[in-house]
Amino acid sequence: MTPSQLKILPHNALTKIFAGNSTVRTVILGGEAFPINFIKRYHINHEFINFYNVYGVTEVSCWASCYRIDWKETRVEIGEPLLGTKFNVSETGELLIGGSRRCFINGKLSAAWFPTGDIVELTELGKIYWCDRFDDQQKINGINVSLSGLARKAEEYDGIQSALALRREQSILLFVHIKNSATIQTNLCEKLAIGLPMIVILVDNWPMTRNGKVDRQKLVEIFEQKNLVFTMEDLSKLFEYLKISLEINQEMTFKDLGLDSLRATELTLKTEHLLKQRNFPLLQYLLSDTGTVAGFLDALDFNQNMPGRNIIHIREIRIRPIENSVNVELLWEYDLGKCIDATPIVENGSIFLGSHSGRFVSLSLDGTKEWEVQFDDRIEATACYQNGIIAVGCYDGYLYFLDEKNGHLIWKFATGNVIKSSPVLIDAGNKCLFGSYDKCLYLVDIKNQMMLWKIVCDGSILSSPMLVGTIVLCATLRGEFLSVEL
Numbered sequence: 236m237t238p239s240q241l242k243i244l245p246h247n248a249l250t251k252i253f254a255g256n257s258t259v260r261t262v263i264l265g266g267e268a269f270p271i272n273f274i275k276r277y278h279i280n281h282e283f284i285n286f287y288n289v290y291g292v293t294e295v296s297c298w299a300s301c302y303r304i305d306w307k308e309t310r311v312e313i314g315e316p317l318l319g320t321k322f323n324v325s326e327t328g329e330l331l332i333g334g335s336r337r338c339f340i341n342g343k344l345s346a347a348w349f350p351t352g353d354i355v356e357l358t359e360l361g362k363i364y365w366c367d368r369f370d371d372q373q374k375i376n377g378i379n380v381s382l383s384g385l386a387r388k389a390e391e392y393d394g395i396q397s398a399l400a401l402r403r404e405q406s407i408l409l410f411v412h413i414k415n416s417a418t419i420q421t422n423l424c425e426k427l428a429i430g431l432p433m434i435v436i437l438v439d440n441w442p443m444t445r446n447g448k449v450d451r452q453k454l455v456e457i458f459e460q461k462n463l464v465f466t467m468e469d470l471s472k473l474f475e476y477l478k479i480s481l482e483i484n485q486e487m488t489f490k491d492l493g494l495d496s497l498r499a500t501e502l503t504l505k506t507e508h509l510l511k512q513r514n515f516p517l518l519q520y521l522l523s524d525t526g527t528v529a530g531f532l533d534a535l536d537f538n539q540n541m542p543g544r545n546i547i548h549i550r551e552i553r554i555r556p557i558e559n560s561v562n563v564e565l566l567w568e569y570d571l572g573k574c575i576d577a578t579p580i581v582e583n584g585s586i587f588l589g590s591h592s593g594r595f596v597s598l599s600l601d602g603t604k605e606w607e608v609q610f611d612d613r614i615e616a617t618a619c620y621q622n623g624i625i626a627v628g629c630y631d632g633y634l635y636f637l638d639e640k641n642g643h644l645i646w647k648f649a650t651g652n653v654i655k656s657s658p659v660l661i662d663a664g665n666k667c668l669f670g671s672y673d674k675c676l677y678l679v680d681i682k683n684q685m686m687l688w689k690i691v692c693d694g695s696i697l698s699s700p701m702l703v704g705t706i707v708l709c710a711t712l713r714g715e716f717l718s719v720e721l
Contacts, residue, residue, distance in 0.1 A: 237266040237447040242273060242397045242412070243440055255283030265289035265298060266448060268365060268383065269311040272390055273397060281306065288314065290365065292332065292351050299332050312362045313355070322363060323348055329369065330355045373402050375431055385409065388427060397441070399449055403458075406432040406504050410454050412441060432500035436461060464506045466537060473505060485529040489521045496522060509535040513693075513715075567602030577617040582639070587625055589614030595627060597642060606642040610635070617657040617699075622664030624681065628654025634669055636681050646684045650675065657699035668707060670696025676709050676717065690719055 241249075241264060252259045253274070260283060264270070269288040290313040291299035300322070302314025316322050323331040331348035354367045371382040382400040389398040389409060396412045409427075427433070442453035464470050474481055479492055489499065499521040507517055515534055520526040572592030579588040585605060589595040591613040597605040612630035619626050624645065625637040630653040636645040651673030658669035665682045672695040678687045694713025701708040707719040 236262075236264060238264050238270040238273070239267060239441055239443060239449045240447045242270065243443070249277055253277040253284065259284060261285050261287070263287045263289055265291065266446070268387070269304075270397070271304075271311050272387070275306075288312075290314065292349070310364055312364050324355060324357045324363070325350075328354045328356070328366070330363065330365075375402065375405050375407075378431055380407070380431060382407075385427065399441075399451075399454065401451060401454065403455070404504060406434065406500055408454075408458055409433055409435045410438050410457075411435060412438050432497045432504070434458070434462060434501060434504070462505055463508060465509075470506070473502070477502065479528065481528070481532075485532070486527060488524065489526050489528070489531070490524055492528075494521060506535065508714075509537060511536045569596070569598060569602055569604070571596065573613075576615045580618055580620055582620040585639070587618050587620065587639075589616075589618065589627055591615065593629070595637075595642070597639075608637065608642045608644075612653075615655050619658050619660050621660035624660060624664040626658040626660055626667050626669070628656060628658060628669060628671075630654070632671070632673075634658060634667070634677075634679070636667070646681060648677075648679050648686070650677070652695070656696050659700050659702060661702060668700045668702065670698070670700060670709060670711075672696070674711070676700065676707070676719065678707075678721070690717065692717060 241262075244252075251257050252262075254277075262284065264286070265288065274286070286304040288302045288304060288311050289298045289300065290302075291297050298317065299320045300314040300316050302312050304311060319334045321333045323333060325331055330351045330353045332351060333348045352369050353365060354369060354372075356364045356366055358364070367381050367383055371384075373380050373382060382402065385400045385407065386398040386409070389395055389400075389411060394413050398409060398411045401408045401410070436454075436458050438454070438457060442450040442457075444450045464473055471481055477494065477498055479494075484492060494502070499518060502521060503518045510517060511534060517531075517534070520534070521531070571588070571590035571594050573590050575588065575590045577589055579586050581587075581600075584600055586598040586600065587595070588598070589610075593610040593612055593614060594607060595610060595614060595618070596607045599605055610629045610631065614627060614629055616628040620639065623639045625639055626634060627637070628634050632650050632652055632654065633647045634650070634654055635647045637643065638645055650671035653672045654669065655672065656670035658667050660667050665680065666687070667679050667681055668677070669679075670676050670692075674692050674695050676690040676692060676696060678689070679685070680687050692709075692711045692713075693715045694711030696709060696711050698710045702721065705721045707717075707721055709717045709719070711717070
């Protein structure tokens, strides 16, 4: 199991297991950092129960090493590589996994050494200790911070069962799970002393993904539900916490009220979604010599971003089965190697479709292959067609334009990240609108093979843009809705 799955077990159950008062004799943990401090809080009967730390990545044989825990040591190594597996540490401290067997992935021979994204320490004795993830190393306002290291430091304090840190804009969200009878220390932020704005969010239970790891997206939703301001009542409670009176202090500046940069950033984080103008420099305003409470209130619109604002009227309908109404018969099937998320498009008697294998095909209506193209990475987006041109995005960051008749490449346009957005061909197939995970909305000229413009958004784009007259409508994963003149 993963450490996250272990941590959600009831306290009484963990006490019973670790004391050897159950049938459990071996506990194997992997997929996350080994929770040695968490386990040491319980009495461990070493005569009856053994713990193992397993390490690996899904892309390379899943588990690559195994280590039996020695409770006399203060650190846990990842152990010796399993049969057929080799470890190497790069100059940057990243752990690389290799071995005697190599595989073809999407038609390409895999590299001799696979980069894991994990930072490790290699000792003179050859022991390897996991330290951090590269993507957990963040630089915020010029300060380097390790999110996983911050969570481990928080877990050292009394009452905190487990913790996880996430970055949100220029602040840190620290989620903590406390013991049943414990109360969290009110000065936790000061004790951690990272010099950055940090909000502590209590969680009753860790939300889990199907892979047994903490669901970070769910945690963000928990934060938004518990901390974002949506009403004047919410704002009054927040101001009360900041020791500011909405009735008395409206004409005073935040500087005169003693609002420091950390509290100003926290206030920004909890209210910026209410701004009438998205580009309003709220943090700078709060820290300026002229930023007043009244001016802050005037910049907000409490009629937007209201949860549950739209009312859906529902009436009960009784559903009755209709027996033998339709006889379904499989006429043909075609194997594209991996799962298909895209919707097939049908044009001029041909079916166009791609899959996660990177294969994109044209099939006749009877299932006969007309042509096939192999891309370098996955295809998730639905393709589009206009005037003999097919446009489809790929995980390699390119948008491809193909000839309907033979699949020959007309042009490909590079973006900064994967493309999951379904493109929209316009102007008789001469131009194309689409979004990318690089947080940009694009308009490109296929005929002249050039970019006409791009709009930088707040979030990645998964949805397909919509053209209404000369207005382009598009939504991002950050909840931003754009209206752009073509």
